[in-house]
Amino acid sequence: MIDDDGDFDDGYFGENIAADYDESAADMFRPEAVDPAVDLLAELAGDGPALELGVGTGRIALPLTARGVPVHGIDMSRAMVDRLRAKPGGEAVDVTIGDFATTRVKGEFALVYLVFNTINNLTTQDAQVDCFRTAAAHLRPGGRFVVEVGVPELRKLPAGQTAVPFHISDTRWAFDTYDVATQAMSSHYVTIVDGRAEHWSVPFRYVWPAELDLMARLAGLRLRDRWQDWTREPFTSESGKHVSVWEKPAD
Known part of the structure; x- marks a missing residue:
């Protein structure tokens, strides 16, 4: 694990939450929840590495790594990352401790992704805009930024x-x-x-699909796809969430 400068704390996901996080979110760890996400992310990553913003305990990073996609993670919570590192295969996921809205790591990535409403953990519009800029800065030309997030109810x-x-x-x-x-x-x-x-x-900040599209445009990204879920079901006015893909222009 790569540690920045030690100035970050665990935020709202400290030891008291990390200790039983996987159990409290057990439904999201079931194969029917994980496998479609990993299938799509592996396809989008292609032959390139991936960067997960808010990597947590490795729910997606570990199986994606097992599929042959090198994954680097960013997360503020050392307690959550400790759980990732203790799991089989955890040593294969490099992690940087820091605020995923602004933290930069070395290298270019074919894929940057945020899952399970993690974009909402950024509680200001400015932080969410910064997150898109950070994602774009890490992407190689033609790379994709993927966000899974609920539609405000x-x-x-x-x-x-x-x-x-x-x-x-x-x-x-x-x-x-x-x-x-x-x-x-x-x-x-x-x-x-x-x-x-x-x-x-x-605490969270909810965000609308159109608002995310504008954030992407400010960061130099363009919308490529938007689905209701990881299985590419069409996104409609009745959809409770969306999986959106923005692309960094190849030129």
């Missing part, structure tokens, strides 16, 4: 309501809160442990 908000639940069970409740004036949102998780409720939340 504002249509589910009646007047005066700010919260949208997305998981309800006997032991776990989860919901998002939105501020439509600032595009700020937070995901809240309430877990029942031994009869007591534990709560934690993470």
